[in-house]
Amino acid sequence: MGLVDVVGKKWGICVVTLIGHHRQLRFGPIQRSLPRVSPATLSATLRSLEQREIVCKVPISGDGRASAAYTLTESGSELYRSMLPMAKWLRRNHNLEIHSKGRS
Amino acid sequence: MGLVDVVGKKWGICVVTLIGHHRQLRFGPIQRSLPRVSPATLSATLRSLEQREIVCKVPISGDGRASAAYTLTESGSELYRSMLPMAKWLRRNHNLEIHSKGRS
């Protein structure tokens, strides 16, 4: 196990910072915010983050089709806060948004 | 271009934190510290970080076979410092070392 397993997955950090920023997000909105992620990969990323207890599902009221949303656990929130300086630096120095609509 | 292009590459963050920690490293030592990176990928990662002016080569005295070492640019050092909180959290909460000798 290594840094790589958390940090070396293509979308892990993006998903954590995105959920952290919004406090709570459903599958669809995450997918739309990260336009180049495939649903399969997003699903796998979320499952992996749930296993690490960084993200968890919360039941949601209202639309019955969307039964749950994703939010950060206590632990995940700490991770999110620890990522903020890096996220900020990346945004400032490389015009990098969490939403990466363009291509590399 | 997006967060993903810097953060979504398998070894980018590991390489930056590793060089940052040692101030200066040659290709071989980096490779040996990250045992599961292939020389091809390490080479590509370093080139990409050079293009972004996060890493640069410095000439080295002594062994003539190894003409240069890699170090962080001014900008790269800022990035490194901004990554420290996250790196620290990951180490504390997931027993994650920069050197990931084991497997996931």
Place this chain on the structure above:
DNA sequence: CGATTCGCTTCAATATCTGAAGCGATATAA
């Protein structure tokens, strides 16, 4: 001299990711 070490590059096998299609369940419209 020959053997070893250095920083890579090449290449085939494998792992990972994409994007379109589709599914069961619910919702919304006619």
Place this chain on the structure above:
DNA sequence: TTATATCGCTTCAGATATTGAAGCGAATCG
């Protein structure tokens, strides 16, 4: 009621990224 749209996914084939062994030219070591 029926038809259609939307929700969170899953499946799968094709594209892309990574691995690991092999090898190369140059320099060092013995």
